[in-house]
Amino acid sequence: MNTDAVPLSGPRFQNEPARLYREMRAEHGAVTPVLLDGDVPGWLVLGYRELHQVTGDPVLFSRDSELWNQWDTIPGDWPLLPMIGRRQPSILYTVGERHRERAAMISNALEASDATQLRRHAERFADELIDAVCAKGTADLIGQYAMLLPVRVLARLYGFSDEEGPSLVAALNDVVDGREGALAGQRHIAASMTELLAARRVAPADDVVSRMLADPRGFTDEEIAQDLIVMLGAGHQPTAAWIGNSLRLMLTDARFAASLFGGRNSVAEAMNEVLWEDTPTSNFAGRWASRDTHLGGQNIRAGDLLILGLQAANSDPQVRPVGDDLSVGNNAHFSFGHGEHRCPFPAQEIAEVIARTGVGVVLDRLPDIDLAVPAESLSWRPSPWLRGLTELPVRFTPTPALGGN
Template sequence: MAPDAVPLSGERFHTDPHALYREMRQRHGAVVPIVLPGDVPAWLVIGYRELHQLLSDSQLFSRDSDLWNQWDNIPDDWPLLPMIGHKQPSILYTVGEAHTRRVAVINDALEAVDQIELRKIVEQLADGLIDRICGQGEAELIGDFATLLPILVLAKIFGFPDEEGPSVGQALHDMIDGGENAIAGQQHLLGSMRRLLAARRVRPAADVASRMLANPRGFSDEELVQDLMVMSAAGHQPTVDWIGNTLRLMLTDDRFAASFFGGRNSVAEAMREVLWEDTPSQIIAGRWATRDTRLADRHIRAGDLLVLGFQGANDDPQVRVHQHGGSGGLTGGNNAFFSFSHGDHRCPFPAMEIAEVIARGGIEVILDRLPDMDLSVPPASLVRRPSPWLRGMTALPVRFTPTPALGGQR
């Protein structure tokens, strides 16, 4: 372990990440020696060009976690196991032709989701959530709205019964945050996916799970279970945080104030800015070196784990495009952020489309229904979730003029 390795923990990852990444870059360069929980060594890649190089070369930097040279030091109850994926036969950890076939199964299942119908589902479910709070004059938008909407939508299009959505969402939250409930969350999610596929094996329907089962490429039910878990995890919590971080930006930045009085063009702009400046997926594990190599000025040994620093790379001053009077903002049309990864294991395009429809549709429903919404606490008191991996709000309390419920009538 490097004597100056940075612990991948501590409040600065969620209170002041931009300054922290800047300090890391000044002290260590583009590839930072880090320590994971349990004194496990790894590398955090925060250089934009270096991360692009890593994600573009799947032969040298593999997604196969079996290559890791630290497995002998990893206990069975290590909280990051669900995020590392040892012995998990999912799309995240397959490589080569097998990975290509699994991507095709997921793409086929998600591309068949009708975008117009999806938008209707998002609006219907979002309206139902707003109906619960609109007469109160105050609400907490993370717990009352953002945490619920993505999983309710995904549960609907995947094929889950509506009542299972909240418990699946909590399990995903526990698993992704990598805390003491991570293993239990993973097991709950695993059981839910197995029950879903068993039900759809007997009674197919017009949903994602049924389409995956019917795909002729011939994957086992257990392989499909693992891929549904990945799709749920990738589709839920990052979308929760995309909604929450965008609402926070729009409620605290005067540039977006007009959106609360009938404007909608800046919703997409705010969502894009979040993907650059406040991306939900801050740090992701990982890639494993297939042989000894060098990245930037670091000697990387065969089997070393390289952790993907998406926000650190987005912050790389070598790729920043300055505007807003030189304040360091990014041009509105620049989509070269790392929020959806890059290369062979990039988030599938249909999944990105679905996430954007959920996030944008949910935000626009809030703006329609609660147009005079304002924060009910000082902006400086807002708290981020204590995780270096995903960046999101713990709470977003607001006040507004009470309005009547729609009751399903829009």
């Protein structure tokens, strides 16, 4: 074990990751040895250029988790297993030509979604969630809003009925939190996907699942079900955190205070700033070296795990001097990854519509909203992968529900 390795967990990592990344960079350079839960070793790629190199070379830095040289040491109940899967036949760990085909199938199916309808669904579900809290004058915008919204919209877009939405939300949040219901939640999601696929094989509709099934490249139901699970989970979590982190910024930073009363002008700016400073997918696992190599001055062995340090690379002082312009339109950040395995472009657009609508509806419906606790007391989830708040307690003047409009 590398004795200099930095744990990718603990209070400092949770509370002040930006400072920790700066220290790691000063001590180890652009590629830092880290320890995951249970002292499992990996490399955190903090440098913007190095991250470009890793994500731009899918042969040397493969997405095939089977290459990992640590599998012998990983216990079956390792808590990070769901995020570093083994032998999962989803798009996430597929490589080469089959990956390109699968990514194209997913992109095409998402791209054909009607943007106006998407916005309408997002508005309707957001209004429903605000309706449930607006008469009370207080709410937790994470647990009662952000964590419930993207999954409802995505489920509808993919092909689920409105009635199935709430149970999918509950199941997905159980799986992510690793609560008692995690396994039952996972089974519920898998069974719901199988049912939906069977129904759409018989009677296709105008939805994402039907388009995936109709793809001329031909994918098995198993492949499509696996990818749908990824698209639901990988879509919901970061989009929910994007909403929560943007609302936090607007509620805690004086630069945005005026817009809380005045409208939506700076929602796009806040959302963009979040992608640079507090990006939802802060670290992503990952890539595996297919042979011995050098990176950022470190010797990387075949089979080593490289974790994409997306948040750290976004603030690499070599490419982003302090005080640099974060204006909308400057999207040279790494928040959606890069290269062949990056987040599909249509997925990014869908996430943006859901997040922008989600933030906008809060500001429209609760115009005098304010934090109900001191900003310093807000706490971040302990996840090594996701940068999101545990709660965002707010207060506002109680208003009547819109009710079904």
